[in-house]
Amino acid sequence: MSWLLTILVFLPTVGALAVMVAPQGVVKWVAAVFTGVTFLLSFWLYIGPLVHMGFLGPLNNTGGFGTVMSPAWMDASPWIHFTVGSLQLNIDYRLGADGLSIFMLILNAMLSFLAVIGSWHIDKRPREYMALLLILETGVMGVFCAFDLYLFWLFWEVELIPMFLLIAIWGGRRREYAAWKFVLYTIFGSAFMLGGIFLIYFMLGGQTGIYSASFAFLASHQVAGNLLVGGAAISAQLAIFLLLYLGFAIKIPMVPFHTWLPDAHTEAPTAVSVLLAGILLKMGAYGLIRICIDFAPAGAHLFALPLAILGAVNILYGAGCSLVQQDMKRLIAYSSVSHMGFVILGVAAAVGPGATNAAFKEAALTGAAIQMFSHGAITGMLFFCVGVLYEKAHIRDIDVFGGLQARMPRLTWIYTFAAMASLGLPGLSGFVAEYLIYTSVYAIYPAQTIVAASAMIITAGYLLWMIKRSFYGPLNPHWSGIADASILEMAPLVMLGVVVLIVGIYPGWLVDLLRPSLHQIIQNVNGSVAGLHR
């Protein structure tokens, strides 16, 4: 079974090849089958360890789904090893999945499947479209289960190409601008990221004598010492953290590196928007948790306060911008900026000061991780909703609608459901993450939490105002012939809705899944923070 991760990563690529050679009529079916099979297989990531541990056994005692050191799933083989003089470059093909990875992998498999379903109406070069979607899935899968830093970076870049093409070919009016902006922003960040990877790899290699980029090694060894930058000595870990973080911050995205997001979201086709918001943003958040703060905890600690401030600013700024958008997709894109701020805030608290607050820190990190998952599902729903509307009306401006509830009751209620989930209604997954983050971050950064929490008013305002302007009031006669969402269109929405509901009502299973991974990270952080203050 150790091949499962490799299969999960490359099955979509095989699917892409199959799509390229399949007869025209069955292209969508082939894509749906491959993503569907990947989706079903991805469940085994979760169920397999459970079966192994005795079904639904006590997860805490058996180590659960493992940590980055000893993940529940591992698939590794040597790859590139060469030595030139004192320069050693050891890159391994190393895939792994612990709790933190597993649920992102499942989310990715699910959203990719739903994206194929939600793209059923695409009639512009469907073959290439589906193939690119499948390659995108491979890239993202790879990012979430690469356990070698170079491999991670490789997959990180692989994902760019299909995304660029998907936006640039199937996008809206300004698709080329948006696609270029997306790619240039990301490449700008990943250049710094690569610098950070080299820095941590060679510094750690020089200090320990072992040149390895495997996650287990990086998580168990810390870079020490200072780095001379322009004559000033700064902590090497801080430098590593900042370099890596810049790459992730653009992806998350963090203000002020967020302006690619509204453009990319607005121009991308519906399913791509879903993937973009549901998965690609999470790559940044995942990298922040998995790599930045685990491999450079002392650096992260030194940057915790700015990080918390940036997180709070993100939340409020994104919410404010959402309030004045005319385009539904743009509004949701800005709401993504706002919601991803919670991840930043949670992570900031997790690496923040206060040795006695370990419990709150772990809760904050758990909240950040759950926010990744929940935002993926909720924003996916919102984009699908807009997609349904756009398919029928060919316009997304909020103001041109009005009173659609009379003609589209199904869409109205599922849209309201998604909006409520997004604004953090209890019983739905958004609330779980936000409440965890509020209640834990407040112990560490009260002022930032208050600023962040004030956004909950604005969030309710912009989402419900959008609903009100589109769906309430007398029916705008222009739309009197509009049809309600079909069963095919409702399917992804309902599926995501069920996920949102389950996580919202009983988030315990998700927390159990995450606990060992996050616990290890928190221990790492606390250990090196203690070292820093000694």
Added chain:
Amino acid sequence: MDLASIVFLVFAAILVGSALAVVTLRNIVHAALFLVLVFGAAAGIYILLNAEFIAIVQILVYAGAVTILILFSIMLTQNPNSRSSNPLNRQALIAAGIAALLCAGIIFALSQNGAIAGSASQAVTANVGNAVNIGTLLYSPTTYSYVLPFEIATLVLLVAIVGAIVIGREEE
């Protein structure tokens, strides 16, 4: 000053003068004629350097064949509308500057370079049996020779001939 030096000076003067004429004259036919003079004077220089084989080849190929080619193409491409058949372009001044600087640079380098300074003042001396030696060096199948490059050169010539015919022929 011996006779050889005088002969060198004369040939050198003819060379430089006619080369200047080639690049400055407005009439391209005149320029082509001066080019013949350049080729001939160059052959003289070769003889002065005891390279009589090269000199003969120079006369044969350059003064004979290339000049004729050039004159033919001048004839074939003569544009009756152009008043001046051999005008300068806009970057002539820049080209002149570059050429002058390059020349000055080379001469400066020659005067400065100590590595060949010793042999630079060395006299060029007679070399008997030059053509025989060249023939040996070019064609000898047994000793060290340039047979392979020579064969390649023939191939180049062949390709050039074919190419010239293909490029230059009238299109149907």
Added chain:
Amino acid sequence: MLLSLNSFLVLGALLFCIGLFGALSKRNAVSVLMGIEIMLNAVNITLVAFSSAFQKSAHGARLTGQIFAVFIITVAAAEASVALATIIAVYRRRNSVDVTDINLMKW
């Protein structure tokens, strides 16, 4: 010492630069070709001069310079024929041999 190597090298340099000026500054393609021929001759003079200056060595006669000159003359002949054929082809198509009108060497 007038017949020293340096004299020939200076002569070669002068000729080369004159040819270069011609190749860079002429509008007429045939003129450019003539400049290039002058440059080739200058190089030949230099090579032959070196050949003569260093002909006596431990390893016997050194005629490499002259062999090079032979090859250069060969290739120059080939070049001239192809170049002139090209000029004629261009002329046929454009009715002009002005190289400033030909600006196709770009992406």
Added chain:
Amino acid sequence: MSFFVTDIWVIPALPLLAFLLNILVLRPFFDLSNRDKGHAAEAAAAHGAQGHGANTAAGHDEAHGNVGDPEQHDIGHAEASPDDAYVRALDTLDGHIDTPAAIPRALRTAEKTPGGYALVQLVEDAEQHPHHPHGSPTIWARINGYMGILFMGLAFLWSLGLLVALMQNPALQRGETVPIYTWISVAGLRYPIDFYVDSLTAIMLVIVTAISLLVQFYSQAYIEGEEPRGYSRFFAWLSIFSLSMLLLVLSSNFLLIYMGWELVGLSSYLLIGFLAKDAAKPEAGRPSPGAAALKAFVVNRVGDFGFLIGILILFTATGTFVFTDIPARLGPINLALLTVAMILVFCGAVGKSAQFPLHVWLPDAMEGPTPVSALIHAAKMVAAGVYLVARTFPLFHLAGPQALTVVAYIGGFTAIFAASIALVQIDVKRILAYSTISQLGYMFVGLGVADTIGPGIFHLMTHAFFKALLFLGSGGVLLAVSMNQDMRKMGGLATRIPLVAFPFLLATLSISGFPFFAGFFSKDEIIAQTWEHGDYILYAMTLATAFLTAFYMFRLWFLTFGGKGGKFGGLWGGEYRGTVAVKKPDFRVWLPLMILAVPSVFAGFWGWSSVGGNFNAFITGHPLTPAFANPFTSPLTIFGVGASLLGIALAWGMYGLQVVPRNVFVSNPLGRGFATVLWNKYYIDEIYLAFVRYVVMGLSKVASFFIDRRIIDGIINGAGSGVVAFGRGLRRSESGRLQNYGAAIFGGTLVIAAVFFAVVYFGK
């Protein structure tokens, strides 16, 4: 322990089950499929009918202003009545949050259609006007309704059983935690979903389930008359409303209470916006239901924000959410911090219970169907705030005295503030809305000044009954007069719909504090408490409010049910000013009213020691001192009763007997000005609107359109176009001419040579 306590989860599970069955089983499989088929026929029928029926024509008139009705002129203008000031204010009234902006925006697309928006709007109005309902609910929709009623009835029985069990076993009254499950548990922090049962819970459960049951029963008739196509959806929303309120009431900790809190917000959002197709009616000062729902949710969120911060302070200080654990774990917490936390928690109550300054959502919430108003006002939403303060009362006690002082003064100020606004309103439901705000103020005064939660909760209970009655009664009136809410087109309805009027009168007496009615006991107890605790400012406020309450409630009564020519000096029946034929409501309307009339009259006796009432002892374990337990032992009661009787008398004199001229207060400029301010609700809506529109939206626009578009994108695009410009400049060097390239090659050679020379010669 009684199984009523250990299996308390049954109570919230019942409405949850009803909701799930409704939306997952009955609605998708039966109701929707049936309705889709019937829809076209219904619409066609309605189209044919419109313009023929008398109701339609009259309804149209009402919706579009006072046109050509002499009687209306009579009351509206010719008489120069006190209403005059605000009638004219009404003419110049500019609208609500959505109106000035929304309509031009809608026009943006509608302009393209031939005939323009306005004309189409009229046709649409006629077609879809909910006041002219067409069709009737399908049988499956009705089954949804019956199911909701049945399940709520079971929940009510269970609650009643619980109450009885608690009454019989005083040991249980002091509280019992019933664990349900652990929501999250991280690193020792526990987020529990647990229930807590004590006598306060039991009382609230009974109130909530009883009112819900009656309202659901009543809704059958009402929704059939107002929006039959949303019949089962309405019952689904009602179920989820009950569910969230029950979760809130049952919660043992700040986590679950916050969840219930927000879910109540959701339910109110859905229910207030139930009549989603309605447009705003700026001429009546009414927003659209959608706007009202939005406003309710967002304003509540403002309060929730404070509530959340309060929870955060307490949680991070103690590490627990559980109410009963917090005091023990408080430890050396700063008293000031606790006080701040409790004031912040009270912020949530201010939002939900519509206290000043977050009261603005409640009057607009009247855009929901009337049963919803009854639920929100009597038992559910607004009671939540009072319940929250009562539930966390031990913490308020531990905190500094400032916390409860804030509670009391916010309550007192809101009471008189809202009562003053109610004086001049002409919309039946709005008067009742302001009276609710005012009465909630009383409850907070009660909680704030008394050392016990008894008086506040007592008033909460009595108020729940009589306010539910008043709202359901007003709903009966609206059904009778085809959804006209303007009192100027009513009058004399008592003789026309006596079965509605009679319980309504009892409730009016009760709220006015007429002796021996329920409201009298609970309200007087609070007024007396303020005096007893030496808080004379609050005493004056509450006493004045009692007078105002009696006045405006009887003004409402006389303008609606009584009037000129009625029996008993205009008290019962009289001249009817409307044009619509009055319809007699059926038993589904008047039966709940009659049932509610019983507790509205007699519930007060539970707090009257002379008849053995011991409400306070049941709730808190400590009986009240006799001075409070029996109002007739205190001389102060005279003032309370006097104030209310004076109010009743004044209203009778002005509107019933008409011996006091109506313009007695507004004949002078000062009075007129004051009336205009009152009519405009102290312009608070306008201030908030300006704040939102110019400050919040302004800053957001700066962020989005200036910082994002100009500065950040400017830098990005500037960097991009800089590179492009550089490349474009560089491209000029690529002329395509060989000679240029040759010059560059040799020039470059020269440069390299020069550099090499410089390095070799000057580098030494």
